[in-house]
Amino acid sequence: MSEQQAYIDSPWLDPDAEPFIKVRGITKKFGAFTAVNNVDLDIYRGELFCLLGGSGCGKSTLLRMLAGFEQPTSGSFSIDGVEMANVPAYERPTNMMFQSYALFPHMTVEKNVGYGLKQSGVPKSEIEDRVNDILKLVELQDFKKRKPHQLSGGQSQRVALARALVKEPKVLLLDEPLGALDKRLREQTQFELMNIQEKVGITFIVVTHDQEEAMTLSTRIAVMDAGQFSQIGTPTEIYEFPESRFVADFIGSTNIFEGRVAEESGDHVTVDTEAGPVLIDHGMSVQNGARVFIALRPEKIQLTKEPPVAAGPNQAKGVVEDIGYLGDVSIYRVRLDNGTLVDVTAPNLVRPKNRTHKITWEEDVYLSWSASSPILLTK
Amino acid sequence: MTDTMRDSPVPEVDKALENPPLGARISRKIQSSWKSVVVFLPYSWLLIFFLLPFVIVAKISVAEALIASPPFSSLLEWTDEGILTIRVVIDNFLYIFQDDLYVTTYLNSIKISSISTLLCLLIGYPIAYGIVRSPPTTKNMLLFMIILPFWTSFLLRVYAWMGLLADQGTINNLLIDLGVIETPIRMLYSEFAVYVGIVYTYLPFMILPLYANMEKLDNTLNEAAADLGAKPTSIFFTVTLPLTMPGIVAGGLLVFIPATGEFVIPDLLGGGNVLMIGRLLYNEFHANHDWPVAAAVAIALLVLLVAPMMLYQHYQAKEAEAR
Numbered sequence: 001m002s003e004q005q006a007y008i009d010s011p012w013l014d015p016d017a018e019p020f021i022k023v024r025g026i027t028k029k030f031g032a033f034t035a036v037n038n039v040d041l042d043i044y045r046g047e048l049f050c051l052l053g054g055s056g057c058g059k060s061t062l063l064r065m066l067a068g069f070e071q072p073t074s075g076s077f078s079i080d081g082v083e084m085a086n087v088p089a090y091e092r093p094t095n096m097m098f099q100s101y102a103l104f105p106h107m108t109v110e111k112n113v114g115y116g117l118k119q120s121g122v123p124k125s126e127i128e129d130r131v132n133d134i135l136k137l138v139e140l141q142d143f144k145k146r147k148p149h150q151l152s153g154g155q156s157q158r159v160a161l162a163r164a165l166v167k168e169p170k171v172l173l174l175d176e177p178l179g180a181l182d183k184r185l186r187e188q189t190q191f192e193l194m195n196i197q198e199k200v201g202i203t204f205i206v207v208t209h210d211q212e213e214a215m216t217l218s219t220r221i222a223v224m225d226a227g228q229f230s231q232i233g234t235p236t237e238i239y240e241f242p243e244s245r246f247v248a249d250f251i252g253s254t255n256i257f258e259g260r261v262a263e264e265s266g267d268h269v270t271v272d273t274e275a276g277p278v279l280i281d282h283g284m285s286v287q288n289g290a291r292v293f294i295a296l297r298p299e300k301i302q303l304t305k306e307p308p309v310a311a312g313p314n315q316a317k318g319v320v321e322d323i324g325y326l327g328d329v330s331i332y333r334v335r336l337d338n339g340t341l342v343d344v345t346a347p348n349l350v351r352p353k354n355r356t357h358k359i360t361w362e363e364d365v366y367l368s369w370s371a372s373s374p375i376l377l378t379k
Numbered sequence: 380m381t382d383t384m385r386d387s388p389v390p391e392v393d394k395a396l397e398n399p400p401l402g403a404r405i406s407r408k409i410q411s412s413w414k415s416v417v418v419f420l421p422y423s424w425l426l427i428f429f430l431l432p433f434v435i436v437a438k439i440s441v442a443e444a445l446i447a448s449p450p451f452s453s454l455l456e457w458t459d460e461g462i463l464t465i466r467v468v469i470d471n472f473l474y475i476f477q478d479d480l481y482v483t484t485y486l487n488s489i490k491i492s493s494i495s496t497l498l499c500l501l502i503g504y505p506i507a508y509g510i511v512r513s514p515p516t517t518k519n520m521l522l523f524m525i526i527l528p529f530w531t532s533f534l535l536r537v538y539a540w541m542g543l544l545a546d547q548g549t550i551n552n553l554l555i556d557l558g559v560i561e562t563p564i565r566m567l568y569s570e571f572a573v574y575v576g577i578v579y580t581y582l583p584f585m586i587l588p589l590y591a592n593m594e595k596l597d598n599t600l601n602e603a604a605a606d607l608g609a610k611p612t613s614i615f616f617t618v619t620l621p622l623t624m625p626g627i628v629a630g631g632l633l634v635f636i637p638a639t640g641e642f643v644i645p646d647l648l649g650g651g652n653v654l655m656i657g658r659l660l661y662n663e664f665h666a667n668h669d670w671p672v673a674a675a676v677a678i679a680l681l682v683l684l685v686a687p688m689m690l691y692q693h694y695q696a697k698e699a700e701a702r
């Protein structure tokens with residue numbers, strides 16, 4: 001793959017690429033409270049960008065500023081090269097799907113979805129066709145004549161999604177678009193979102209606090225915490241190379257051990273932790289004796305009943321305290337001899353005989369992991 | 380084993396449903412009788428204070444005027460042969476609908492109250508909208524100011540308007556002093572004065588229901604409309620106006636119905652120049668001592684006003700259904 005090819009798939013790596021949406025130093029204060037704090041962001045054309053973060057961290061506020069409902073306290077941003085500060089909401093090239101859906105209660109589903117097209121003067125017959133198409137997409141073609149109060153939560157959500165999609169704007173802002181849908185419909189709609197995005201090349205910004213959704217959907221994820229970005233990166237980067245404890249903990253589950261650097265050399269680091277000595281084979285410049293954190297994903301730990309052949313780093317001994325059976329995998333909560341709790345997930349490779357697991361409660365187990373798995377974090 | 384387990388509890392449950400414990404039965408009885416009391420109270424109120432006077436007025440409207448006390452014939456009469464007869468005279472109704480004066484007065488009343496209602500709406504709507512959009516502390520202040528006039532006597536306020544509008548009144552004097560006009564403009568004892576009085580008096584009845592309605596409006600709907608490309612005027616006509624329709628209807632009826640039968644305002648501010656049904660009724664009753672015609676005028680007015688009321692009921696029922 002040539003360098004140029006790589007840039008088409010990941011334009012954020014191309015130093016010459018011009019971002020489609022440029023956010024520069026945006027801050028939003030509500031009184032004394034800062035909801036969004038001096039944020040910079042570049043989003044490229046055709047991206048499906050996820051904003052991920054806990055409740056109240058400022059995701060909706062950021063989106064509302066992009067849509068033009070909220071004026072930034074300071075900072076500026078542009079879409080497709082056009083500075084947005086003085087562009088009113090109704091002239092922005094964005095459509096938003098509201099977290100509260102905001103369906104017009106006095107209009108039928110059909111009228112709700114067609115509203116935007118009608119406002120921009122699309123001919124009646126074309127409105128009808130496009131509304132029908134988009135309603136088919138969200139499986140609501142039989143609900144055209146219903147009013148919003150006659151719909152279930154998930155149906156309302158799909159109407160809101162259809163209403164935002166139908167105008168095919170340059171930028172689609174989706175605030176928790178799939179939260180109320182069941183798993184099947186959610187996966188299907190996720191798939192459709194990606195399809196639409198590929199087909200029409202709309203740039204999506206999707207807010208979610210479902211990290212699994214963010215991982216499947218997005219080209220890149222921004223993890224937000226208290227009005228700031230903790231990290232921006234591809235799903236893999238965010239998951240495998242988190243830059244802080246917050247990100248490691250927020251995306252997927254993680255064991256975090258506190259420790260002190262015992263040995264530091266060019267290509268490996270040894271850290272003394274509550275889980276014993278941890279050897280990491282990817283270097284990172286840290287001071288000897290510095291206080292650091294080790295993040296270790298539960299699925300990267302091996303669980304056996306057989307003791308290891310030789311003593312060494314990256315292994316520990318404990319007792320199974322709890323087992324959570326999730327079907328495809330099971331989560332084992334292991335208490336180490338010094339009292340530290342470690343979560344380990346193991347795939348259920350075989351159907352358990354006698355309806356019991358090979359490893360059960362109160363059993364002595366041995367944990368081990370490879371030197372490439374632990375992540376060294378300094379914050 | 381499963382069979383017995385499945386069978387046995389069911390009849391017990393049935394029994395428990397048929398024969399609930401005494402305590403539960405009593406509390407259920409109290410509940411249902413409490414319910415009927417709650418329903419009965421407003422109905423008896425309506426019966427005593429609305430239906431009964433109405434029946435009496437209706438009775439008088441079909442009687443004959445007499446010079447006696449009371450000044451009308453009675454509905455039931457014993458003939459010489461000792462047979463109870465009912466005397467219904469519809470002449471009063473025929474009279475008011477054949478006499479041009481009454482017909483014109485009815486039409487004029489409706490015209491004046493319709494225009495006043497429209498004026499109240501045009502003035503009240505932006506005021507209500509402004510109040511809803513203001514910060515909470517100012518909002519309470521503004522609402523208080525809307526209700527404030529009710530603390531002084533209505534009659535007094537109308538007299539105050541007479542003082543303002545008279546030929547030698549405050550407004551004319553001020554304009555003459557300022558040199559805007561040389562001779563006073565005739566304002567008092569004209570239809571204009573009646574409009575001023577009615578709009579001034581009934582404006583709060585338009586604003587308050589509108590306020591209550593607009594307060595419930597969800598601002599994200601406006602945002603959604605703007606987001607979909609609607610300009611502010613277009614948002615107003617496609618979102619705000621349809622959603623405030625119930626408030627407009629409620630406020631409109633609260634102004635229109637009492638304004639149609641208004642007596643004090645046309646009497647004091649309109650003088651003899653403005654014909655409204657309230658004044659006519661007053662004249663029949665006091666000057667002409669023709670109680671039956673006065674009653675017929677009142678009944679006809681009621682019928683005239685029941686129509687919009689029914690409309691309102693219908694609208695509200697539809698509204699409730701939509702929820």
Ligand SMILES: Nc1ncnc2c1ncn2[C@@H]1O[C@H](COP(=O)(O)OP(=O)(O)OP(=O)(O)O)[C@@H](O)[C@H]1O
Pocket residue numbers: 030033035053054055056057058059060061062099209
């Ligand atoms: N109009 C407002 N006035 C005052 N504070 C506000 C306002 N809007 C939002 N906030 C505050 O700003 C913070 C961020 O709100 P925001 O709606 O952006 O959160 P969020 O990340 O979307 O959360 P969630 O996932 O729960 O939707 C919250 O603490 C919220 O209370």
Ligand SMILES: [Mg+2]
Pocket residue numbers: 059060061099175
């Ligand atoms: Mg939100």
